[in-house]
Amino acid sequence: MAATTPAAIGHAVPQPRGGAVQVLRDSWVVAKRNLRRMTRIPEIVVFGLMQPVMFVLLFSYVMGGAIKVPGSGGESAYREFLMAGIFAQTVTFAVAGASAGVAEDMTKGLVDRFRSLPMARSAVLVGRTIADVVQTAFTVLVLAAVALLVGWRIHEGVLKALGAFLLLLMLGYAFSWIGALIGLSVRSPEAATSAGLIWLFPLTFLSNAFVPVSTMPGWLQAIAYWNPFSATVQACRKLFGNPGVDPAHVWPMEHPVEASLAWSLLILALFSWLAVRKYRNAVG
Amino acid sequence: MAAAITAEGLVKTFGDVRALDGVDLEVPEGTVLGLLGPNGAGKTTTVRVLTTLLRPDAGRAVVAGVDVLKEPNRVRSLIGLSGQYAAVDEYLTGRENLQMVGELYQMKPREAKARALELLEWFNLSEAADRTAKTYSGGMRRRLDLAAALVVRPPVMFLDEPTTGLDPRNRLALWEVIETLVAQGTTLLLTTQYLEEADRLAHDIAVVDHGQVIARGSADELKAQIGGERVEVVVHNRELIPTALEALTPYAKGEPAVEQHTRRITVPVSGGARVLADVIRELDGRNIIIDDIGLRRPTLDDVFLSLTGHAAEDSEEGAAKDADGSGTTTGKDA
Secondary structure, eight states: OOOOSOOOSOOOOOOOOOHHHHHHHHHHHHHHHHHHHHHHOHHHHHHHHHHHHHHHHHIIIIIGGGOOOTTOOSTTHHHHHHHHHHHHHHHHTHHHHHHHHHHHHHHTTHHHHHHTSSSOTTHHHHHHHHHHHHHHHHHHHHHHHHHHHHTOOOOSOHHHHHHHHHHHHHHHHHHHHHHHHHHHHSSSHHHHHHHHHTTHHHHHHSSSSSSOGGGSOHHHHHHHHHOHHHHHHHHHHHHHTOSOOOOOOOHHHHSHHHHHHHHHHHHHHHHHHHHHHHHHTOOO | OOEEEEEEEEEEEETTEEEEEEEEEEEETTOEEEEEOOTTSSHHHHHHHHTTSSOOSEEEEEETTEETTTOHHHHHTTEEEEOSSOOOOTTSBHHHHHHHHHHHTTOOHHHHHHHHHHHHHHTTOGGGTTSBGGGSOHHHHHHHHHHHHTTTOOSEEEEESTTTTOOHHHHHHHHHHHHHHHHTTOEEEEEESOHHHHHHHOSEEEEEETTEEEEEEOHHHHHHHTOOOEEEEEESSGGGHHHHHHHHGGGOSSOOEEETTTTEEEEEOOSTHHHHHHHHHHHHHTTOOEEEEEEEOOOHHHHHHHHHSSOSSOOHHHHHHHHHHHHHHHHHHO
């Protein structure tokens, strides 16, 4: 460590610009970092893919025969019905990635480093969630290919299908902010992974994702219809032209695209506010 | 000389624990203040308040002329922080880590890249620049972490136990880097539990215990506070002790202490090396064979013990708890 290069002070220290431009710029720096990490730990991406692919195969071939989709027959009916549910479940599982990632940064002291830098206060979390949504998009792409192999098809054209995927990514993005908040609140990455996933199972199963809601007891039907998750699933079935669009006279089922967007924006607004507030005050 | 760091009456409580109980500090520009104290004394909490990571319940702090509570973001662009353990992303390479920090300090990507290469070279990390930090040794990670704190050549730096857990060779190397920085004008606040480190690096020392500064001054001033120098003589065999005592009495400024089993006699003196020479001549004149003789000044360990009633370096258990607790429960580390 010879003193060849002086570290002399008095150099012009760049001043933080502030404002929206800085938020975007700093968020992109952090997103780049998280995306790089993903390429260096491909296990995370691979395991993130295995679960939904396994669900597609298990539900299609093991349970598919036992579940009847109302208003539609045919051998591939359940597989087509199922895919919207699996897609929606997959994007919401982004929660686990965000919560584990943020919790790891907390325990390794990186959040302290970031908080001591003159960067936008929201950038660490925005960058994290942006990287997560990129990973989610990749997962959905691979999953769609697997789905096509087992007999899933789109029937309403490419544009509507793209719209459905956008709704899915919106939901995933909103949910990754829930993950960010969890990651800031728990004490270890291990706890963050379980805390990020445990409530997702009831949430995704108390919905129209895997079975028609009409088969549930009445009080459960009300919950399932107003579940944010159900709105997106219903919207996707409609936009993909898949069977099993629920005819119930409930607002989120009659206007699923609007309902899905509204839920995503609501979750995004609430949890990004809570998470950024938590980050500012984080005692790392 | 203007103060680069000022803290007045900092108070911070975590539940029932009063982590900071009115801390006052002043670090003149271009000097090093060593914050010395046992685990849980309030060293890390003080650093966290001064680096904008934690809001105090009461008090005021000014760093590099900017109010920490009023304009935290301006303070952040003027400071460098290196914590108790290396806060680097282990899945990024050394170069990527430094470049990212540079960009987040609002440098242009090209400048950040150039600065990263410059720092990697300075810290002897050029060869490892494109390897992920995961493959680095503990010493290399610390160096990378310190390099990250230097990206913008900040005028004020905070190093929180920079060498805890490092082997002696790496510790020495890090000390040299720190000395170079200070020679170039950086103001530094350094926390440490190693008295040797404070003795070597710090111009001034503030001893912290239970959230308060209980003593301050240069290492020499602190040592002088608890007493002056003494001559220690180890005679060749026990039979010589009475004669030796007799010979030493004229030089003694206080009661001599005798340890029979080690044959060691300790006599408080004044007059420094000249007295030592006189004592040697005197003992020689009386044909007293000595195994060892020396002039001893009190160490910072003595100072610490007399000030706090306990040693600076706590048990292994305490140190380990401090090191890994800081990530998740710094509140309690305090």
